[in-house]
Amino acid sequence: MTFLSRHDARSASRAPRRTSLFATLMRLIEIHRSRLALRRLDARLLDDIGLNESEAAAEARRRVWDAPDHWRAGR
Secondary structure, three states: OOOOOHHHHHHHHOOOOOOOHHHHHHHHHHHHHHHHHHHOOOHHHHHHOOOOHHHHHHHHHOOOOOOOHHHOOOO
């Protein structure tokens, strides 16, 4: 019979996630490309995604490392 002790289960859930340098770099490139594409959208397409031109411009100017947590890999 296999079982996990209560201690093992808790420590496993708190273990930090590690991502490779390559995966992190690829994610940053993806964010950069997304923001470049956002710059090219016209007013009609921006309206489709619920943004106005000033909101889109502000997002496109952000640095690649300035991304919400839910955009980051492994989260």
